[in-house]
Amino acid sequence: MKVRRQRRSKGEQQNQSSSESPLSRNLDENETSIKEIFKDCEDITYNTYQYSSYFNEKALVLLCETIVQNEKANLLKEVMQDLIPHEVGNATEVELKDVKEFFIEQGVSSRAVKVIDKVQQVSEKVLDGYIVVLFEGWNKALAYEAFAVEKRSVGEPQNEVSVIGPREGTIENLTKNLGLIRSRLKSDKLKIKIQKKGEKTRSKVAYAFLDGTVPEDTLKEFEKRFDELKDEEILETSYFAELLEDSTYSPFPQFKTTERPDVAVSALLGGKIIALVDGTPTILICPGLFVEFFQSPSDYYQRTLFSSLIRMLRITGYIISLCLPSIYIALSTFHTELIPSVLLLAILDTREGMPFPALVEALIMLFFFELLQEASLRLPRPIGSAVSIVGALVIGDASINAGIASPMMVVVVALTGIASFSIPQYEFGTSSRILRVPLMIGAAILGGFGLMVGFLLIYLHLISLRSLGQPYFAPLGPIRNGILYDFIFRSPLSKQLRRHRQSQVLPEANDKGGG
Template identity: 55%
Template sequence: MKFEHLSRENRRSPLSVDDNQNIYQQSKKIETPFSLKLSENIRTVENIFADCSDVVHQLYRYGPDMKHTALIIYCETLVQDLKLNYLKSALQDLVTHEVGPAETITPEEVINFFDKQGVSSQSATIIEMFDQKVKDILDGRVVVLFNDWNKGLSFDALSISTRAVSEPINEPSVRGPHDSTIENMKNNIGMIRLRLKTPDFKIETLTTGEKTNTEVAFGYLKGAVNPETLQEFKQRIKCIKKEEILESSYIEELIEDSTYSPFPQYRFTERPDVCVAALLDGKIIIMVSGTPAVMICPGLFAEFFNISEDYYQRTIYSSLLRLLRIGAFLLALTLPAAYIAVSTFHPELVPTVLLLAVIDTREGIPFPAFVEALIMEVTFEILREAGIRLPRAVGSAVSIVGALVVGQAAIEAKIASPMMVIVVAMTGIASFAFPQYSMGIAVRVLRFPLMILAASLGGLGLMIGFLLIFLHLTCLRSLGQPYLAPLAPARPKQLQDVFIRAPLKILLRSPRNRNRHKNPKIIKSTDSEQEG
C-alpha cells in the first residue's frame, strides 16, 4: 500500500475562528463512532485538536491512480520520527504482502484485511470511537483512518526521554539492591513483578482527571492483604477519578483519615525491594505515572523507623540502629523544650557543676531561654530549607558554612549561648536520622508547640504536650487501622519486629502477614477524627 504524501505545507490544518470556539463543549461530544466519510472524520479531528500545533495530520493517497485517501494522526512531541517511519513501512509491507500489489489495492481490500483478519503487529489495535482515538494520540500512539471505513488503526509509537534506573536518591543503602523506581510506571511494575513472581500479585489501574488523564495503578498480594482494608481502600480511591492527579502525594491527602494531623499516615519509597516487602506484609502500593515515588498504605507509626537494610544486616546491628533512630526521634522532638524547661523552671535537677557551666555561658545574654531557642531554631530551619532548594553543588556548602558562621556570630554577639547552639545543632542532626522525610517534618512542626508549653509551664507543660501527642496518636487511623498498632492495641506476636528485629529464622518461619490480618477489623474514623 504505497502512500503518496499530500500538501506538506498543510500538515497541520489551519482552523477558522468559528472552529476554535466552544472547544470544551466539542471535547465532550467526542464519544461518537467514526464516520464512513474521511472528510467528516478530518473535520472532527481538527475541531478536537484546534490550536494544538504539535498534533500532526498527514493525508496520503494510495491504490489505483492514487485516488483513495487515508489520514495519519499523531503527536510529534510524543512520537519519534524513526519509530514513525518504521510503522509506515511496516504497514505498507504488511498490506502489500497480504492484500496485493500497491497499485491495485482498494479500500475494500484493506478494510477486509484489517477487519476480518485483524492486525499482525502486537502494538496495533482497532478502534471505533473518537474518545479512544483522542486518548491513543495523547498516549503517544499513531492513528490511521481510511476512507469508507468507520474504524481506525492505532499503533504504539511512544518515544520520550525518561530517566534511567539508578541508585535510590532518598534511600541509599550499603547492602541490598541498588535500583530505584523511575517516572515510567510500567518499568516500576516490571521491577516489582520481577521480584514477586506469583499470580497472586494483583495490579489494578484507573485513569484520573478529565484533562491530565493520569494513569494510577495500585497493587496488592492476594491472600496477604486484609480484605476489609482492601475494600475500604477501593471505596476511597473511587473519589479521585475526577481529580487532576500529578503526583502520588495528591492521593495521600485525598484518601487519608486525618488531613490536619502532623503525622504521616502513608509511607513513600523508591526502592522495589521495599515495595515487595510491603506487599508480603499485606500492604497496598500505589503508583502514579510520571512520578517515581511509590505510596504504601496503611502506614503505621512503628514502620516509619524501619529501613530495608535492617533485614540485610545482622540482628544485633539492625536492632541497635533501630533503637538509635527511635532515640533520635525523641531527642529531636524534646531536646529544645527540655532545655528550656530545665534552665528556666527546674535548675535544681541539673548537677551543680553543669549548672554553673550553663549559667556561665548564658552570662550577658539579653533574651530568655525560650526567645533564644526560638531565634536559633528559626534560623536553622531557614538554613536547612535554603540548602535543600539551592543547586546540589552549592547547597550543602551553603548550609554547612551558613550554620558555622551564624552560630559563631550569634555567640560573639551575645544573642545565643554556646549551650543553646549545641542544643539546636544536636536537634537538627537527630532530625536527619529518620528514614522517612515526612516523619521529620512532623517532628519539626511539633517541636515549636512543645517549646511554648515548656516556656509557659516548665516540666508540667512538657508532660501535657506529651499527653496530647499520645492521645492524638491513639485516636489516629491509617486506612482504618490503628496508627500505633501493634503497640496499641497490643499484638504480642508482631512486637518482635518493632523496637528490635528478631532473627530472620523466626520472622520467616512465622510470616507476619499470615497472623496480622485474621482478626483486626477496620475502624472507620468519625468526622471529628478526620478533622483532628
C-alpha cells in the same frame, strides 16, 4: 490540598459532546472534528495518503510527533506509500476491505492493533502516543502504539542510599516500575490494577497487592477511596497520600513512600497495598503505621544485633529531636534544682547577659537552622552541602559573639537538628519539626507540667488516628506484645519467616512490611 474540579465552559461542553460522537464514513468530516479538538495544538501531525492501484482511495494518519517513535512513523509512511499497492494484490483496483485486512493482520507494529470507533477515542489514543489511521468509507480507525518519551535509566535512588542490599531504584515509567516489582515477586497472587484518573491529565495510576495477605477490610477501604478519585487530577504519588489519608491536618504521615522495588516487595509480603503513578518514581505504601517509620530496608540486610542497636538509636534520635529544646527550656527556667550544680553554674555563666529568654533564644536559633536546611535542599548538591556546613558554623559563632545566643543553646539546637536526620523517612521527620515548637511554648509557660500536657495531647492524637481503618499507633496503642518487641528490636529472620508460614493473613507482619 485537594485538587478542585474546574467548571466546564460552554465551549468545553460542546467539544466534549462532539468528541463523544461516533466516527463518520466521510473522512473529511472526521478530520474536521479532530482538528476542532486539537485546535492550536501544533505538535499534532495530519498526513493524508492516497492508495489503491489508481490512487483514488484516501487515508488519514494522525500522530503527536513529540511523543511517538520516529521509526514507527516513518515505517507507516513507507507502508502507506509503497506496500499497499504492491502487497495487497495485483487487481486493477484495491478495495477498502483488503486494506483493512492488511493493516489488522500485518500492521506496522509488533503489538496488536486496536480498533476504535469514536472521535473521543481517537483524541485519547493520539495523546497516549498511538498512531491512528482513518480510511475513507470506514467508520472505524486503527491505532498502533508508538509512545516514546526519553526517560532516565534504572539506577540507585538518590533519597534512599543503601550501605548493603539492592541498588535498583524506580524511574518515571509505570510499566518498568511494575516490571521491577513483578520480577522480584513471581506469584500469581500479585494483583495489579491500572486505571486512568483526571479529565485533563488522564494520569495512568496503578495499585498492587498480594491476594490472601492484605486484610480484606483494608483492601475494600482502599479501593473505595481509590474509586472516588476518578475525576481528580493526579500528577504525583504524594497526591494520593493526601487525598486518601484519614486526617489531612495531622503532622504525622499516614502512608510511607519509597523508590526501591525491594522495599515495595517487602511491603506487599507484609500485607500492604502499593500505589504508583506514571511519570513519578515514588511508590506509596498503604497503610503506614507509626512504628514502621523507624524501620529501614537495610535493617533486614544486616545482622540482628547491629540492626537492633541502630533501630534503638533512631528511636532515641526522634525523642531528642522532638523534646530536647523544650526539656532544656523547662529545666533552665522552672526546674533548675534538677540540674547538677556544676552544669547549672556553666549554664548560668553562658546565659549571663543574654537579652532574650530561653524560649526566644531557641526559636531564633531553630529558625536559622531550618532556613539553612531548606536553602541546602534547594541549591545544587555540591553548593548546598557547603552552604549548610559553613552557614551553620558562621551563624553559630557569630550568634555567640554577638550575644544573641548562648553556647549551650547552640549545642542543644545542633543536637536537635542532627537527631532529626536519623529518621529513615523524611516525611516522618517533619512531624518532630512541627511539634517541637508547641512543646517549647508549653515548657516556657508551665515548665514540666506544660511538657506533660503536650505529650498527653500528642498521645491522644496518635491513638485516635487511623490509616485506612487500622490503628495508627499500634502496637503501642493498642498494645500487641509480639510486635512491640519488634518495634524496638529487629527480631531474627528465622522467627519472622516461621510466623509468616503459620498465618496466611499477617496483621502482625507490619515490621517486615515496613522494611
